[in-house]
Amino acid sequence: MKLSARAGQRIAKTLIWAAAVAVLAVLLFVILYVLIKGLPIVNWGFLTEIPRNMGRDGGIASTIVGTLLITLVAIVIATPFGLGTAFYLAEYTREGRITRIIRFSAESLAGIPSIVYGLFGFIFFVDILHLRWSILSGGLTLAVMILPTIIRTSEESIRAVPDIYREVCFSLSATKWQTIIKVVFPSALRGIANGVILSVGRCVAETAAVVLTAGAPLRMPSSLSSPTRTMAVHFYLLVREGISMDNAFGTAALIVILIFIINVGANALINRAMSKNRTR
Amino acid sequence: MKQGNTKISIRDYQFFYGEKQALFDINLDIRANEILSVLGPANSGITTLLRSLNRLCDLIPKVRMQGDILVDGESIYAPHVVVTELRRRLGMVFDVPSPLPMTIFDNIAFGPRLHGKKNRQRLADTVEQSLRMAALWEDVKDRLHMPAMSLSGGQQQRLCIARVLALQPEVILLDRPCSGLDPISTSKIEDSLQLLKKRFTIVIAPHNVQQATRISDSAAFMLMGRLIEVGVGDDLFANPRDKRTSDYITGRYG
Numbered sequence: 001m002k003l004s005a006r007a008g009q010r011i012a013k014t015l016i017w018a019a020a021v022a023v024l025a026v027l028l029f030v031i032l033y034v035l036i037k038g039l040p041i042v043n044w045g046f047l048t049e050i051p052r053n054m055g056r057d058g059g060i061a062s063t064i065v066g067t068l069l070i071t072l073v074a075i076v077i078a079t080p081f082g083l084g085t086a087f088y089l090a091e092y093t094r095e096g097r098i099t100r101i102i103r104f105s106a107e108s109l110a111g112i113p114s115i116v117y118g119l120f121g122f123i124f125f126v127d128i129l130h131l132r133w134s135i136l137s138g139g140l141t142l143a144v145m146i147l148p149t150i151i152r153t154s155e156e157s158i159r160a161v162p163d164i165y166r167e168v169c170f171s172l173s174a175t176k177w178q179t180i181i182k183v184v185f186p187s188a189l190r191g192i193a194n195g196v197i198l199s200v201g202r203c204v205a206e207t208a209a210v211v212l213t214a215g216a217p218l219r220m221p222s223s224l225s226s227p228t229r230t231m232a233v234h235f236y237l238l239v240r241e242g243i244s245m246d247n248a249f250g251t252a253a254l255i256v257i258l259i260f261i262i263n264v265g266a267n268a269l270i271n272r273a274m275s276k277n278r279t280r
Numbered sequence: 281m282k283q284g285n286t287k288i289s290i291r292d293y294q295f296f297y298g299e300k301q302a303l304f305d306i307n308l309d310i311r312a313n314e315i316l317s318v319l320g321p322a323n324s325g326i327t328t329l330l331r332s333l334n335r336l337c338d339l340i341p342k343v344r345m346q347g348d349i350l351v352d353g354e355s356i357y358a359p360h361v362v363v364t365e366l367r368r369r370l371g372m373v374f375d376v377p378s379p380l381p382m383t384i385f386d387n388i389a390f391g392p393r394l395h396g397k398k399n400r401q402r403l404a405d406t407v408e409q410s411l412r413m414a415a416l417w418e419d420v421k422d423r424l425h426m427p428a429m430s431l432s433g434g435q436q437q438r439l440c441i442a443r444v445l446a447l448q449p450e451v452i453l454l455d456r457p458c459s460g461l462d463p464i465s466t467s468k469i470e471d472s473l474q475l476l477k478k479r480f481t482i483v484i485a486p487h488n489v490q491q492a493t494r495i496s497d498s499a500a501f502m503l504m505g506r507l508i509e510v511g512v513g514d515d516l517f518a519n520p521r522d523k524r525t526s527d528y529i530t531g532r533y534g
Contacts, residue, residue: 094341164378168440171336172391173368173447182390187381 031256038253041246051218055234056244060251062220066135066228067258069221070214071203073139074146079196082150090158091180110148117145118212126213133227138214145209146199153198157191158184193270201259207232231255287312287451287481288333293347295328295337302328304506314497315473315482319489321528325505326485330453333483334370335363371444375456377436379428384420387428387439391447406446414442415472434465441472452476454484458491470495489529493517501525
């Protein structure tokens with residue numbers, strides 16, 4: 001059967017629209033389902049009290065703090081290393097054996113299931129480095145896990161900065177470092193930030209790697225060397241042990257909201273930082 | 281420096297991209313305070329020559345050069361030469377308008393700031409002077425803090441000239457600066473160049489022969505990486521000695 005160009009165009013348009021609408025519907029369904037089931041559970045006490053009775057009663061305050069701290073540790077550690085590697089790959093070296101090895105390693109790391117990072121973190125940070133089950137161990141493990149994402153997204157956005165900017169900078173008597181810091185980095189900032197935000201989401205949502213490295217106590221962490229339970233781990237245990245589906249949904253709703261707030265907040269920050277540079 | 285003194289002297293200069301030779305035995309003296317047009321068809325090595333003068337070519341991997349280039353009698357390859365300072369002295373305007381992704385003001389102030397000038401009032405003075413010299417001040421004085429990309433192509437190119445002027449250079453290198461511009465913008469830029477040559481030495485790759493005849497104090501013709509001939513005044517256009525030159529300027533190729 002032969003289609004006229006017009007019919008082909010119609011069918012393609014319909015299919016593409018259908019795909020977009022279907023994806024939107026699924027996403028909305030998941031988010032709404034979690035929020036509708038979870039939000040009625042959330043109240044001031046749920047946010048501010050620590051869990052009691054295994055999580056059957058009380059709130060989830062300690063797990064919120066634990067989640068934020070572990071994510072913070074992971075981002076603060078992974079971002080400088082990831083950015084440094086990305087700038088090295090994109091600006092300071094030519095394609096060769098070393099870049100291939102780094103890129104191959106990063107890509108392989110990106111494909112490893114998170115539980116394997118958990119096992120690595122358990123053996124290396126918890127045991128060998130004696131960091132024990134702690135926010136630090138969990139954060140370091142997550143840092144290793146998100147490193148490939150940060151390297152890759154940053155490198156791509158650095159490479160996407162037009163070469164003419166670099167040439168102009170050099171011709172205006174800038175050094176390489178001045179070129180990078182004054183023009184390349186600001187131009188790549190949005191892409192870099194997107195990678196970091198993506199990584200924040202993964203840290204907040206991570207369960208397997210965290211339960212093996214940060215433990216799962218319910219008390220409020222007192223320092224970076226305290227063990228802690230994150231929201232995702234709490235959710236998992238509440239469901240897995242059949243403790244409280246209601247509180248599990250409450251936790252899930254808060255995870256969704258937390259990731260939403262982080263996304264919106266980070267984007268607002270970036271927009272403010274970029275407003276000077278906006279092209280139009 | 282008075283007109284007539286040699287500002288730049290290129291001696292037996294050869295340039296290679298890897299194995300491919302792009303410039304062959306270039307010998308050329310460029311006098312101070314004049315406009316030298318270097319013309320020729322695409323791939324003649326003009327861009328390479330211009331970018332050799334401020335050592336921008338150095339940044340490309342696997343290049344190599346022989347011979348020498350002297351600015352004020354001193355080799356630009358001498359070990360004590362600071363490349364960034366050389367690039368300040370020999371400013372460059374590129375063939376595509378290339379504002380940096382920042383405001384008009386920040387584009388002009390970019391160079392001075394690199395050299396540690398932070399005083400707001402003095403920066404503002406430099407920006408105004410540079411924009412005036414590039415005949416752009418009246419167009420943009422009320423929107424200095426708008427993104428430079430919001431300007432038209434011709435304005436962007438004059439911005440690029442102003443940005444070079446803010447560095448207080450000695451030489452201005454322009455690589456086909458009018459190639460994407462309309463005739464009015466082009467003539468504005470040509471007018472500014474006539475004023476600028478009183479203070480600077482200008483080397484330009486014009487985008488066509490007509491432009492070269494309008495603006496040049498002397499002209500050089502290049503073909504396939506070789507310098508074919510150089511003429512003072514209208515010499516090159518009125519009495520070309522080489523057949524290839526006359527073919528080019530009468531429009532037989534290029």
